[in-house]
Amino acid sequence: MEADTYDALVIGGGPAGLQAALTLGRMHRTVLLVDSGRYRNGTVAHSHNFVTHDGRAPDELRRLAREDLARYATVELREATVESVEETEDGFVARTSDGTVEARTLILATGMTDELPDVPGLAEAWGREVANCPFCHGHEFADRPIGLVGEGPSIAELEAILVPIGSEVITFGHHDLVKVERLEDGLLVQRRAGPAVELAGLFLHPSTSQAAPFAEQLGLDMLPSGCVRVDALGRTSRPRVFAAGDLAHVEELPVPMPSILGAAAAGQAAGASAVRFLANPDSEVESHPFTD
Template sequence: MSSNDQLFDVVIVGAGPAGMAAALTLGRAHRTTLLLDSGEGRNAPAAAVHNFLTRDGTPPARLRELGRAELSAYPSVRLRHDTVTAVTVLDGFHLELAGGGSAGARRLLLATGLADDLPGPRGVEPLWGRSAFHCPYCHGYECTGEPVAVIGAEPARVRLALQLSRFASDVALCTGGQPLDPALRATLESHGVTVRCEAISRLEGTGDRLEQIVFETGPPLARAAVFVVNVPRQRSDLAVRLGCQTFADGCVEVNEFGQTSVPGVYAAGDMARRATVPMPMAAVIAAAAGGTVAAAVIDQDLLSADFDLPNPFAQARS
């Protein structure tokens, strides 16, 4: 790293739930920490955060405000609204920042998160996070007693439709013109789930509230909410530039301690997962927990270096 860099014990790239939780843990351990916030939260379109004990129903922006307020109590933590443009690995990490200047880090924690691409149908974008969803655990409860639809014909979409049928007033599976396995159709219909196989023209609503699904042929379907397929992607290419091992879906591979394949680089939140987990975990509380664990392991890593002690996590890296 450059001799002009301000050296931090840890630089955290990303100030969502994982990044803020990690900064809190490191601040309480008196580790000098720079938390870089791009201001781009994945759950920003959503009305509320759910499944976060003591914060269920909190708007995402409010959760970020609360997190920043708590971090301000720890003098070793510095929050900066900035992004990384380049990183060099040389006796630590040298980071060039978009807002000007640079920083040095002994350890690096990536918490840059995912972004959602929405392949369709037409009209889904203004509804996203308000009446068009992808996760039943984040937004399913709010559909209690409401007519909802699930788009897709794959077995996982059938499973979701059946899950929602437990508490929604009326569930329809809309295959979007795709064929549906007859056995799956029989299962759906035997549990009261309507099946519509016509190609979908568009979603219609007022503002961010869905009103109906319009098909290429046949009558429209009145619905209050729809569960669509999203395609998550890495919001930042920083992990790839660092050479971190990734999965086919783009997620960064970590072990149970948040360690990546690159020494000194950790990752937490929905951008990273273990090999035993088949998909990114979108839950805010899971991201925060991952940040806490990674931060504690980083502190122990630094403690081993500071006092020339054996590192209990040295062999844990994938």
């Protein structure tokens, strides 16, 4: 059976991938978005700091985005898992749980995986009372005690950011936490030494890794953060490959700045860059920013 061929294959159905597909569809490019149904913010009940959508559930945002995509005849969405991607002379071949796909360009929007400390109860509270981003979750803990886990300059900065929000900010060392229990409206933290502490919420920076193997399979340039190296337009070290969302960032940033709005903006840039490549591939290869 002959494989389907598309102008672009978008892997990942979060805000970056959805926006990239929308951008390509509006330019009448054939695009397939493959969505595995696994999302980094899958445990989050409400998204915040997204103008006109503040407080909306992430799954509702995805539903609305899919409705937008359905209006464009050249956009197809499949619920499947991409197993591998190989570059060919004319583009890419992707093997998925739903068959083989060929595409001229590729947009990676597969995100990152969070690796939490091995503390009982922490995973159950992740994305709820335990979070990473104060811009996304801080306001909901207002006027109550807020906890931080970690040490060093980044934690000191986070503490200063949260001081106007919480009634107090309590910092824990990496090995201070013994157990975390969800309460009806907060969190109970059992410490290795000292009494348990009741908090509105807790912030920590988990270790992260690529949620999918495609950057490694394609030999893309990586940054010390473990993310894909891109320029401001979402171009990677390979001319036909673009990346957007949490899995990538520009070299000037030490780490990505994860947010739904930021991921969508990156998806728009990557989608537009793919459109430019499709319109004039020779010129785009010659002017590629990472060409030595």
